[in-house]
Amino acid sequence: MNQPLKHDQDFPIKTVSALSLSVVVVLYLAHALPLYFYNVALPAILRHQGVDLRWIGMLSLLYIPWAFKFFWAPLIDRFYFKALGKRKTWLLFTQIALVLGVVALALTQFDYGLSIFVIVGLWISTFAATQDIAIDGYTVETFSESEYRLGSMAQSIGVALGSMIGGAATLWLYQLYGWQTALMCLAAMTALTMIAIFLIKENSNTEKIAKQPxxxxxxxxxxxxxxxxxxxxxxxxxxxxxxxxxxxxxxxxxxxxxxxxxxxxxxxxxxxxxxxxxxxxxxxxxxxxxxxxxxxxxxxxxxxxxxxxxxxxxxxxxxxxxxxxxxxxxxxxxxxxxxxxxxxxxxxxxxxxxxxxxxxxxxxxxxxxxxxxxxxxxxxxxxxxxxxxxxxxxxxxxxxxxxxxxxxxxxxxxxx
Incomplete structure (x- = not known):
């Protein structure tokens, strides 16, 4: 089931450099940071604020975009700005949207009711899911078949780090310094991961081999x-x-x-x-x-x-x-x-x-x-x-x- 793909000869990359591997780790970390804040830190914070468990349970609805993102995945593969690159276009756009979403959470705090968390949460979840399409596509296109194990490892490491930083570390910051400081730190960390986007090197052959949309x-x-x-x-x-x-x-x-x-x-x-x-x-x-x-x-x-x-x-x-x-x-x-x-x-x-x-x-x-x-x-x-x-x-x-x-x-x- 793991036979070579037909078009691997069009992708001459045989080994993955430490820089390329690190870039993929950071890319997966980028969208995991705000997601694990919602998954790990936010439920504990809301419960600390006395929010009803039924409302906290509804936070799971924020993952709906992840279950249905395949509907717009072909659009991410098909449309982009050639000047930026096939994957870099969407990575930049979605990362900016994620940072704006986290900043919005930091500034609103609890003053506008729980509905603001659902609205901003859906914004963050949708753009994180969209970004994941671009990251997965970049990883498959960049790594050779023999190095897919490293791409999968990088994904697991990025998600694990996102859980530690976006979840546990943000919760710790909240306990020490309060909501706004914790969220602005999370926004800053999310913004810093944008550096990895400028370091990616897309294979130009990915645009040439697609015979059909x-x-x-x-x-x-x-x-x-x-x-x-x-x-x-x-x-x-x-x-x-x-x-x-x-x-x-x-x-x-x-x-x-x-x-x-x-x-x-x-x-x-x-x-x-x-x-x-x-x-x-x-x-x-x-x-x-x-x-x-x-x-x-x-x-x-x-x-x-x-x-x-x-x-x-x-x-x-x-x-x-x-x-x-x-x-x-x-x-x-x-x-x-x-x-x-x-x-x-x-x-x-x-x-x-x-x-x-x-x-x-x-x-x-x-x-x-x-x-x-x-x-x-x-x-x-x-x-x-x-x-x-x-x-x-x-x-x-x-x-x-x-x-x-x-x-x-x-x-x-x-x-x-």
Missing amino acids: PSLIRAFKRPEILWALALIVCYRIVEAPAMAMLNPMLIDQKWSLAEIGVLMSVIGAGIGLLAAVTAAFLLKKIAATQLLIWAGWARSLVYALLGLAVLLSWFNQWHMLLGLFVVVILAIRYIAMTALYAHFMHTSSKEQAGTDFTILVCFELLVYFIGGAMSGFLAKAFGYGNFYLILAAASVLSVLLSQVLIHKAKQTEQLT
Whole structure:
């Protein structure tokens, strides 16, 4: 499923320089900063201000643009200013919009009601999602096939750093200096990442090889995309409910919000960095799909152990043991995501890299949202222990089916 793309010969870049890799890390960090402020810091700040939990829960609606960004992805691949470059056009435009959005939050504070957070939040989320299309397209077009593992690693590192800085660090600044100072610092950090945009070097051949305008129809006609979509459903539908119930379980085990914040945003992000680097090293030796299967087996084992630990009341005796389970689950997840995104890069056509990659990511998010939505009902019906044992069994089935899909996809590619 990871065979060379037809047009790789048009892209002579064989190795990725440290500068190119750093640029990609910073680009992914750029749009992760404001997003993780909304995802990590803002819920805690709003709760501190006495905002109703129902309003805080509605913040999840801000991710709607991420699930449907594939609708305008072909436009990002198709329209741009030639003087600036195919990707630089959208990267600059969206980054300026993100900075303006964060500044607007800093200046409005809480004086205009919660609706302002939703409006500005949708602005930030929409432009961050649009920027992600351009970043993904740039990464696929710039890196050679053998270096996609590094592009996927850079993505994981950028997102992990965004979680630490946009989430944990901004929350810390808010506690020390207040809302406006914290948000202006976040705006300044977001603006500084714009430097990376001026350092990117776009391959001029990307404009020459596209024989037809980028479109969704072209993407869905490719067998590689269809097999990848099937793999996403099979693999990710199990992971989503397992991840969704980690925070509620931590709360029910009497972990404080501060402890959960450190565990998920600081320790978890640090583990994510190490896991991403480890995955990139492993991907030099094995195929992305093989690493994905290995992570799936490890995931199954950990879910089973977690379920047993709950049923046997281990966490009542060893309070921090649950934190260890969470760290291991996060590490496996980062390895799996690095492998999965490397596979997405292999699958995407360089003729419309942003469109193809975005379709896969959007579908992955949609499956993740659906899986997460089921989690609460299942956990309440069966209890945490049985819930994770059921997920362990489902994960085993998921891995077995994923292996079949990968094998079938390789057979299809050999025939074409």
